[in-house]
Amino acid sequence: MTPLSLSRPILRALYRRHPSQHISPFIAGLSLAHAAFAGGVLPQGGHYVAGAGTIAGQGNVITVTQPNSTRGVIDWSSFSIGKGSAVNFDNGSGATLNRVTACAPSAILGSLKATGSVYLINPQGIVVGRSGTITTGGRFVASTLDLPNTPFVNGGTLTLTGTSNGNVVNLGNISSSGGDVFLIARGVVVNAGSVSAPNGTAEFVTGQQVALLESSGSRQVFVQIGSTGTVIDRGATQAAQINLEAVDGNIYALAGGGSRIRATGTTMRGGHIWLVADNGHVTQQGTIAATNADGSGGTVDTLADTLTLAHGARVRAGLWNASTPNFTIDRGTADAFMRSLNAGTSVDATATGTNGASGDMTVASNLNWRGPASLSLAAFGNVTIAPATTLRSTGSGNLSLRADVTGIDNAASVTNRGTIDWSVSTGSVSSFYDMNGSYSPGIIRSNTAWTAAPYSGLLTQVTGYKLVNSLSDLQNISLDLTGNYALGKDIDASATNLSSTPSGGVDFISLGSAATPFSGQFDGMGHVIDHFSQQEYYSPSGTRSLGLFGEIGSTGVVRNVGMTNSELTAFFDISFNDPISVTYGMLAGRNQGLITYAYTTGLRTSPHYGNVPIGGLVGTNDGLIERSWSSASVNDAGEAGGLVGVNTGRIVQSFTTADVSGDVRMEPGGLVGINSGTVSQSYAAGRVLGLFAAGGLAFANSGVIEQSFAVGPVLGPSYQGPGYGTYGGIVAYGASGTIAGNVYWDKETTTRTVSTGDVSQLPASNGFTTAQMSNPASFDASWDFSPTGAWVMPAGATHPILRWQLGQ
Numbered sequence: 123m124t125p126l127s128l129s130r131p132i133l134r135a136l137y138r139r140h141p142s143q144h145i146s147p148f149i150a151g152l153s154l155a156h157a158a159f160a161g162g163v164l165p166q167g168g169h170y171v172a173g174a175g176t177i178a179g180q181g182n183v184i185t186v187t188q189p190n191s192t193r194g195v196i197d198w199s200s201f202s203i204g205k206g207s208a209v210n211f212d213n214g215s216g217a218t219l220n221r222v223t224a225c226a227p228s229a230i231l232g233s234l235k236a237t238g239s240v241y242l243i244n245p246q247g248i249v250v251g252r253s254g255t256i257t258t259g260g261r262f263v264a265s266t267l268d269l270p271n272t273p274f275v276n277g278g279t280l281t282l283t284g285t286s287n288g289n290v291v292n293l294g295n296i297s298s299s300g301g302d303v304f305l306i307a308r309g310v311v312v313n314a315g316s317v318s319a320p321n322g323t324a325e326f327v328t329g330q331q332v333a334l335l336e337s338s339g340s341r342q343v344f345v346q347i348g349s350t351g352t353v354i355d356r357g358a359t360q361a362a363q364i365n366l367e368a369v370d371g372n373i374y375a376l377a378g379g380g381s382r383i384r385a386t387g388t389t390m391r392g393g394h395i396w397l398v399a400d401n402g403h404v405t406q407q408g409t410i411a412a413t414n415a416d417g418s419g420g421t422v423d424t425l426a427d428t429l430t431l432a433h434g435a436r437v438r439a440g441l442w443n444a445s446t447p448n449f450t451i452d453r454g455t456a457d458a459f460m461r462s463l464n465a466g467t468s469v470d471a472t473a474t475g476t477n478g479a480s481g482d483m484t485v486a487s488n489l490n491w492r493g494p495a496s497l498s499l500a501a502f503g504n505v506t507i508a509p510a511t512t513l514r515s516t517g518s519g520n521l522s523l524r525a526d527v528t529g530i531d532n533a534a535s536v537t538n539r540g541t542i543d544w545s546v547s548t549g550s551v552s553s554f555y556d557m558n559g560s561y562s563p564g565i566i567r568s569n570t571a572w573t574a575a576p577y578s579g580l581l582t583q584v585t586g587y588k589l590v591n592s593l594s595d596l597q598n599i600s601l602d603l604t605g606n607y608a609l610g611k612d613i614d615a616s617a618t619n620l621s622s623t624p625s626g627g628v629d630f631i632s633l634g635s636a637a638t639p640f641s642g643q644f645d646g647m648g649h650v651i652d653h654f655s656q657q658e659y660y661s662p663s664g665t666r667s668l669g670l671f672g673e674i675g676s677t678g679v680v681r682n683v684g685m686t687n688s689e690l691t692a693f694f695d696i697s698f699n700d701p702i703s704v705t706y707g708m709l710a711g712r713n714q715g716l717i718t719y720a721y722t723t724g725l726r727t728s729p730h731y732g733n734v735p736i737g738g739l740v741g742t743n744d745g746l747i748e749r750s751w752s753s754a755s756v757n758d759a760g761e762a763g764g765l766v767g768v769n770t771g772r773i774v775q776s777f778t779t780a781d782v783s784g785d786v787r788m789e790p791g792g793l794v795g796i797n798s799g800t801v802s803q804s805y806a807a808g809r810v811l812g813l814f815a816a817g818g819l820a821f822a823n824s825g826v827i828e829q830s831f832a833v834g835p836v837l838g839p840s841y842q843g844p845g846y847g848t849y850g851g852i853v854a855y856g857a858s859g860t861i862a863g864n865v866y867w868d869k870e871t872t873t874r875t876v877s878t879g880d881v882s883q884l885p886a887s888n889g890f891t892t893a894q895m896s897n898p899a900s901f902d903a904s905w906d907f908s909p910t911g912a913w914v915m916p917a918g919a920t921h922p923i924l925r926w927q928l929g930q
Contacts, residue, residue: 167199188213203232211236247288254294260301324361370401377408393420431458447479456487463491475502500524511540529610538564579681616653632672639675646683667711678715688724705741735767736760761795783811791821815848823859848879
């Protein structure tokens with residue numbers, strides 16, 4: 123008998139569901155021998171070759187019993203189930219591999235049920251007819267690729283291989299109540315029936331060799347060797363996650379009405395759909411939907427060498443990622459994007475430059491949408507909006523145009539030869555181009571009434587950014603301190619360690635000074651600068667600000683950036699009588715502008731004399747720091763704070779977990795060393811150690827502290843007796859400032875029973891026990907723990923955190 127193909131009735135059923143000529147070459151040669159559909163057919167010649175169990179037949183029912191939820195392997199001479207017949211696997215939560223050894227395809231026209239998992243391997247092919255039903259408690263795998271017995275019995279990752287021309291076709295109903303459904307073949311996989319895996323993944327895959335993983339959180343089948351095969355999903359597929367993969371073949375995701383391809387997500391798996399044909403073709407039709415278990419939007423990934431979006435193609439999800447080597451947005455693609463954007467789905471389209479392509483993105487058709495969804499157009503090479511082409515939003519969605527998407531400094535450019543119309547939009551337009559490329563903004567209509575979203579750090583609705591892709595690019599910002607920059611990727615700055623190379627490493631010069639501060643915009647785009655290091659030597663005659671940015675001017679903005687594993691060391695020869703001429707922090711020595719969503723980790727140290735401001739994030743803050751944090755240890759001399767050394771500006775919704783410690787010359791505070799500005803909705807959770815004085819939030823306060831708290835230990839040397847020194851749960855010295863009544867400290871963890879070390883005290887009741895600190899009801903009404911409030915108390919936490927931290 124020849125490998126499985128479709129009979130004319132089945133072929134007609136497929137054509138009724140999808141008459142397109144595009145799939146006819148892949149199914150026209152398939153027909154199934156009529157004998158395979160004969161009523162009463164049951165599997166024959168079954169015997170265990172690994173594991174143990176019993177096989178018993180009675181009438182038109184076969185029962186396989188496999189005790190103790192074990193794993194077993196049965197070889198069969200044939201495995202078909204006729205209409206009205208049934209095969210039941212009583213295998214607990216175990217798994218049974220069924221391998222067909224003779225040259226006959228499998229046809230499931232009756233019922234197959236299992237308490238656990240069932241694997242059906244038949245190189246000749248497998249078809250589930252319209253009357254066929256498969257129901258399992260665990261996985262169901264139908265494959266023409268084989269796998270060895272021992273790895274299967276042992277469990278874990280499995281490798282399936284095969285070169286047969288058999289195909290896997292589902293016209294019936296396959297469901298797994300607690301696991302996954304996998305249809306795998308070298309040639310063709312067709313789902314024209316119903317597949318349901320509400321708590322698992324549904325994956326239809328073609329390849330010559332595939333890896334089958336056991337993962338609770340993502341897709342589980344990965345093609346290792348392609349086969350130029352074809353996957354057709356014309357039926358109804360619903361699962362927590364869905365994967366259609368034919369890496370060098372063709373995928374036809376032919377959803378009909380009512381979102382027939384739908385991923386719904388679970389608590390373990392986000393709603394995610396993959397259409398993967400990196401070196402092949404994807405045809406996407408109708409509505410594909412992905413939602414998470416909580417009802418929020420999921421993700422759809424479409425990866426193809428060539429892509430066709432036709433017949434009402436639309437994605438309903440939180441995000442649709444679509445990528446091809448070159449990407450031209452023609453009329454059909456633009457229509458599909460607009461339908462998706464108008465449905466609330468943000469679209470990220472990327473020209474990858476793979477397979478020898480130039481990787482250019484060209485917008486050749488108008489795009490016009492409303493609502494909150496955003497559009498990102500990215501390219502390995504250039505991004506171009508063609509003449510007479512308009513991109514327009516009338517909602518709150520953003521537009522991002524990104525050249526050099528891989529961050530390799532390839533001189534890629536962004537060119538607008540058409541029109542970008544954001545005149546009635548409340549969203550923003552951002553263009554990113556290589557430092558050696560160019561930016562041609564063209565005609566852009568902006569909204570004169572536009573205002574930036576809170577905490578976004580945006581200054582203008584439409585902005586062009588030079589991409590910073592290397593340490594040298596980072597240093598070259600100093601050539602134009604008024605420009606707008608964005609990190610194109612994470613930066614390895616380990617070469618700044620002067621002892622890292624025989625030649626002494628790179629001596630990084632801080633960006634901006636008191637004479638010429640940084641006055642542009644720097645957007646880290648969520649990237650990090652790793653292993654940044656600076657070493658400096660100062661004397662009283664020097665006037666320097668040390669850090670990645672020396673000085674950020676009053677119009678300067680730094681946002682969305684992290685500095686990890688950083689080290690800053692400064693050697694001073696400054697006495698207490700010398701004027702303060704030096705200030706330093708890892709991100710910035712001095713900030714007079716805006717810092718938002720920034721953080722640092724690592725070490726700051728100043729091992730010689732001086733009354734020098736030193737902070738984990740910023741040395742001296744005269745501007746605004748919001749939603750930022752530091753865990754960088756701060757030690758030795760100076761007016762030291764875990765976040766800021768000296769604050770004369772504002773610190774809002776920020777925190778530190780840094781340890782602050784030092785010797786006789788140090789004035790340590792958990793969050794701020796010296797505060798004469800405002801600290802609001804912030805907290806300190808690190809250890810503070812001072813020889814003679816220390817404060818949980820600040821060393822000294824002549825400004826305002828409100829709606830904040832301290833929980834870190836406030837310590838002095840162990841040899842000091844009780845009552846020695848000036849220590850407070852909130853501040854060491856605070857008589858000249860204001861500490862609001864909604865400021866608290868944990869008297870158990872700080873080890874301090876008073877709020878301040880001098881005469882000005884908060885009520886003793888503001889000193890909480892740890893149990894009180896972990897109860898939102900302990901805080902006064904100004905502390906907002908509502909779903910939109912600034913504060914949240916995670917389950918099991920010993921103190922509140924800022925709500926924005928949940929999204930980091």
